[in-house]
Amino acid sequence: MSVVKVGLLGLGVVGGGVWKVLQSNDSEIARRAGRRIEVTAVAVRDVDKARRLVGDRARIVQDGMEVVRDPDIDIVVELVGGDTLARQWVLEAIEQGKHVVTANKALLAKHGNEIFAAAHRKGVMVTYEAAVAGGIPIIKAIREGLTANRIQWLAGIINGTTNFILSEMRTRSLTFDAALADAQRLGYAEADPTFDIEGVDAAHKLTLLASLAFGIPVQFDKAHIEGISRLAQEDIGHAERLGYRIKLLGITKRGADGIELRVHPTLVPSQCLLANVEGAMNAVLVNGDVVGPTLYYGQGAGELPTASAVVADLVDVTRLAAAEPEHRVPYLAFQQDAMVDIPILPIKDVHSSFYVRLRVEDRPGVLADLSRILADCDISIGSMFQEPYGVDQADIIFLSHDASEGAVDRAMDIIRTLPFVKSDLTRLRVENLP
Amino acid sequence: MSVVKVGLLGLGVVGGGVWKVLQSNDSEIARRAGRRIEVTAVAVRDVDKARRLVGDRARIVQDGMEVVRDPDIDIVVELVGGDTLARQWVLEAIEQGKHVVTANKALLAKHGNEIFAAAHRKGVMVTYEAAVAGGIPIIKAIREGLTANRIQWLAGIINGTTNFILSEMRTRSLTFDAALADAQRLGYAEADPTFDIEGVDAAHKLTLLASLAFGIPVQFDKAHIEGISRLAQEDIGHAERLGYRIKLLGITKRGADGIELRVHPTLVPSQCLLANVEGAMNAVLVNGDVVGPTLYYGQGAGELPTASAVVADLVDVTRLAAAEPEHRVPYLAFQQDAMVDIPILPIKDVHSSFYVRLRVEDRPGVLADLSRILADCDISIGSMFQEPYGVDQADIIFLSHDASEGAVDRAMDIIRTLPFVKSDLTRLRVENLP
Known part of the structure; x- marks a missing residue:
């Protein structure tokens, strides 16, 4: 041998x-x-x-x-x-x-x-199996397991640090700062956690997954990136009341006009599998036109899970060393001469549902004014609730139906200037994943 | 080209x-x-x-x-x-x-x-990627994605028909017969559903997964197989009350004395991911010594999901056609000359926790007698509850700690003959999966 x-x-x-x-x-x-x-x-x-x-x-x-x-x-x-x-x-x-x-x-x-x-x-x-989601063979799955499919989208929890923090914030009602301190104490977050908590690490991984899914060059600089450091504890509770949990997701989708490439905190339905991925675990949901949704779950970091992926790569390379180079498993799932340059959509052209929270004076006409502005901006509301705050103010929380980022930007800009609005606006994206 | x-x-x-x-x-x-x-x-x-x-x-x-x-x-x-x-x-x-x-x-x-x-x-x-769990690339994951690992065990929902029936029984409180009729009407079960509901199809698939995981020859005839056709609706409710759901699992484990190879209805903790795999979906949880637990989820049957796996195999074969045969991906994950003949354990030597339900006369001393017999057979009880039935009887439900099948057989044989026992004994296995 x-x-x-x-x-x-x-x-x-x-x-x-x-x-x-x-x-x-x-x-x-x-x-x-x-x-x-x-x-x-x-x-x-x-x-x-x-x-x-x-x-x-x-x-x-x-x-x-x-x-x-x-x-x-x-x-x-x-x-x-x-x-x-x-x-x-x-x-x-x-x-x-x-x-x-x-x-x-x-x-x-x-x-x-x-x-x-x-x-x-x-x-x-x-x-580079170990580069994304640690020990989960997600790159192999996309690159080799789903070769029959036109992949339509994928969404993943691909940073264990942030998922641990979000789990702590939800299950123990901690603030972001307290949960981060916990994560650091337990070794799930580094002394300088910026790369993880601001979504940069997840965006590196998502960039690779998008290329693997769609056969496009890697384009990290075009990813839209938002982290979780400004996430308020109360939004986690409100989301839960609406039937959602908040996860930091990397999402990439192929649409008629281009490809979405974005990392941000996201409301996902509480009963979907991704919502139930807790602690430092990772999971990626991939949707192919032939196979439908498939999900891959496991430890996304750490000495041994990452080593598992590196060694699997060594075995693969050993096996394919003698194969014809032009038919080996391609670097980014598609043959080098079959890559295409589909544009990455700017974030303003991306559509999704939105969660919005704001504080207002509690007086007649406020809801009517808000609803009118949203309707004028072509945003329709899925559900809404109001909670009294103090004696004469209230928090309003609503979920929109599908709307473009641009439309929501416009609406938020108007709402922010209204005299009865007493807080900044919190705005999160919602993905109704299976 | x-x-x-x-x-x-x-x-x-x-x-x-x-x-x-x-x-x-x-x-x-x-x-x-x-x-x-x-x-x-x-x-x-x-x-x-x-x-x-x-x-x-x-x-x-x-x-x-x-x-x-x-x-x-x-x-x-x-x-x-x-x-x-x-x-x-x-x-x-x-x-x-x-x-x-x-x-x-x-x-x-x-x-x-x-x-x-x-x-x-x-x-x-x-x-034969399509032979197990339809469109989920589970064979590729075990055979190529986890090559760094000594795989310790795997447990899977690998028959969509039975998972659909169990989901219906739980969420809609249907009997087995009613849920089966639904499954047949919706095309999830065949006119003669025997192979699916009696666990034979799942055992075929488990036999292949066990060989892939451990590098042993296929040995379908040594699999222990129990289906779901005798499962009572009330046990689903009792299980839920104890924090469990019932799934038909294929389980294979490597122990010191041999390999477990078994298909049976199983209580799994309600919050674990496998418990939340609903309808006709499939999922397999694989535990490797290096990577820890990983899970693979998707559609396990149907025209297109199955075709997805067949076509992925065609691409793989195309790629490896020119590789050296002795280093290609081996048929059963291990090189043909590196297969080992670890024995498959007879079911009586398998250990797990048990769920037991029986009806008894509601009078003093009954619990004491039962507890004594169980202790004599080396079975310790994890939790137990009792529900009145009519005026002078009661249903007793208990979960045991880890015990051998043989010990439980002996205890059940004794309990069955007790004068205060008024029903046959229902007995299901419990797996405390992550």
């Missing part, structure tokens, strides 16, 4: 996980792959720390370029993160004719087109 | 679906596969009917052997069902060096070992 030789760039949480899994499940993996998969070289900053884990079972160096240019290495696994060194090393590995496995969503969301084009020229594979 | 030529055996519901999808999504599929996939020959009983769908775009014959032996055909798709003609044709297709795609779970659950061995000798692929 021949051995596949792997060079590992990075031996942090995920890199360490990959090393451990390749040791502990060595024979189970070889029983499946038909070959042993062996890490023969590791590039790390801290050689001594790496030595304690790896012993003398692999060569340990500090410069990634040494691993990438090692003629003995078949596959380079990039787990250093960031997009400077990672980009240089990945491009050089490709140039050296090596296959690449990476978990780096930021790198691919920003430089994927360049990297895949280079790999295509050299006839090597670049796989 | 070269064309892959497919011979289709059967043009019923699924065969017709495959034909339609290959026509309607022709270019989307070619954009992914890098080749056009074309049905060039069809074998059907009713040639005239087939002609109306296919026109003159494919050769139509009555004898499957003609298709199977057609030297122009690259891949044979078997969709006739049953295991007589289907077996002969599949074996002959393999003998002719053709790759085979099938949706036939009965064929593979019973003759899979023979078929895969023949295919291995000839170096051809046999794929």
Whole structure:
């Protein structure tokens, strides 16, 4: 049985996980792959720390370029993160004719087109199952499991940190700040949580999923991104009363005029499966024209779940190494020469239902005025309720039917200026998912 | 771009679906596969009917052997069902060096070992994504997405008919007979529903999932099978009161002494995702040692969802046709020479929690006697409640902690003979799934 030789760039949480899994499940993996998969070289900053884990079972160096240019290495696994060194090393590995496995969503969301084009020229594979939704084989499902389908849309909980925070806010009635502090204490959020809570990490992943679903180039810069840091506790309660839960979703849809690509807090029906994905778990709902809705659920982060995806990629690459490059599984699910450049819609052209909350003076005529403005802007109301606030004010909460962002912008601009409106307007999107 | 030529055996519901999808999504599929996939020959009983769908775009014959032996055909798709003609044709297709795609779970659950061995000798692929859970790419997930894992157990709702019936029984408080009649009227159950409601169809599928998970030969004859036809409406209500829902699950687990392989109605916690899979939908929960629990959900049957899986297999086979046979994705996830023969445990050696209901005389000492017998048989009780029945009887419902089937058998045999016991004993298994 021949051995596949792997060079590992990075031996942090995920890199360490990959090393451990390749040791502990060595024979189970070889029983499946038909070959042993062996890490023969590791590039790390801290050689001594790496030595304690790896012993003398692999060569340990500090410069990634040494691993990438090692003629003995078949596959380079990039787990250093960031997009400077990672980009240089990945491009050089490709140039050296090596296959690449990476978990780096930021790198691919920003430089994927360049990297895949280079790999295509050299006839090597670049796989990245671990870059989206950790251990869930969602990329494989879209890229290979649903190849019969015109994919119409997908919506996913693809950031565990924010889902954990939202679960805490709902089940324990915590404010955002308190839930974030909890998440940090428990290791679900980093000291600087900006990337997660502002939706940037989810948007990196969504960018890749959209390309896989529709066969378009990666276009992170066109994603509309809103995080959860300004979400008020009371909106979670109001949503629940209306039969919804609030989740940070990545949503991408193909319409007649273009593709929607957006990350934002979203009201979803309480009984749908995505609404019931709690804690740090991830799930992606994919709708194909042939198969209908399918859902994929599991741990979206962490040492071992992420390592599970990296190692699965190693097995895949091992299997397809000898296949004809032009018929291998394509980088973004579609053959490189079959990519299309469907435009990404600006957010103002996106349609959805809306949840709106505002505080008003509690006097006759207020509802009539509001309703008139909404109707004039072509927005119709699905449900509405009012809650007294103090002695002479009230909170009004309503759900609209389908409306364009542009129309809602216009209505909000008018409403904001009305003399009886006593608060800023809170506005969230609603998706009536199956 | 070269064309892959497919011979289709059967043009019923699924065969017709495959034909339609290959026509309607022709270019989307070619954009992914890098080749056009074309049905060039069809074998059907009713040639005239087939002609109306296919026109003159494919050769139509009555004898499957003609298709199977057609030297122009690259891949044979078997969709006739049953295991007589289907077996002969599949074996002959393999003998002719053709790759085979099938949706036939009965064929593979019973003759899979023979078929895969023949295919291995000839170096051809046999794929069957459509055989389990329709359009959900569950076989791909286990076989390729989770290759890093020692899979520990899986549990699935893999028969839509029974899940539809159970959903109706719960949400509309119907009896089994009424719910079955509904299912038949709506096309979710066949005129003779035996295979579905008695768990045989689910056991065919579970047999394949167990082999994929553990790398063991298919052993349908060793599966323990109980259906839902004797399930009483009242147990659904009692289960709900205890925080559970009843689902027909296929469960397979790897333990120290062997593998559990069982299909039966099962109480699962109401808040777990599997409990919330309603109607004719399917879902499979897979637990790997590295990735933890992952879940896969979607439509498990029907013309188009099943066709989605068949066509995905066609794309896969197209891609791997030129790969080295010994490193292609193995038939049952593990290389043919790496299969192991771990024993399947007889049901009496299986452990789980139990739900038990019985009617007793309502008089002092009854609970004490019952508790003593259970304790003597090494069964401890998790929760129990009692409901008066008439003036002098009561229904007792209890959940046990983990116990062996053998111990529960012994306890039930004793309890059945007690003078104060006024009914037969209802006994269901409980799985505290995540």
